[in-house]
Structures are given as C-alpha cells and as structure tokens.
Amino acid sequence: MRAAKALGAFVAAGAAVGAVLFLRRRSGNIAVRADLYFDDGSMLSLDHQAPEIDGLMRAARLLVGVN
Numbered sequence: 817m818r819a820a821k822a823l824g825a826f827v828a829a830g831a832a833v834g835a836v837l838f839l840r841r842r843s844g845n846i847a848v849r850a851d852l853y854f855d856d857g858s859m860l861s862l863d864h865q866a867p868e869i870d871g872l873m874r875a876a877r878l879l880v881g882v883n
Contacts, residue, residue: 848873
C-alpha cells in the first residue's frame, strides 16, 4: 500500500514536470516560418531571416484577422 502511494506520487510529479516543460517549450519560442507548396509538388520554406517573409506574414495576418 505504501509503495502504491509512492508510485502514484512519483507519476503525478512526473506528469506535472512534463506539462510544465511542454508548455514552456511551446510558448517560449514562436518560430516565424512560411511553407509554400506548389502545384508541381515542390515546397519552399521561408524562415524569419528571408526578406520576403515580412510581406507574406502581413498578408497572412490580414486574412486571419490577427494584427
């Protein structure tokens, strides 16, 4: 009985730590990237350093309604 309680506490603590790490990782680093897919099956990925990304992100935010 005592071992079951200890195991339960260990599992609960592990779940809490995992949730904190997951949420911290998710909210701490928002990567700006645009993936462009073309009809021929090719794909172009633009990251935050690409000069074209500003115009694309501005248009995307207008379409979605986020400023």
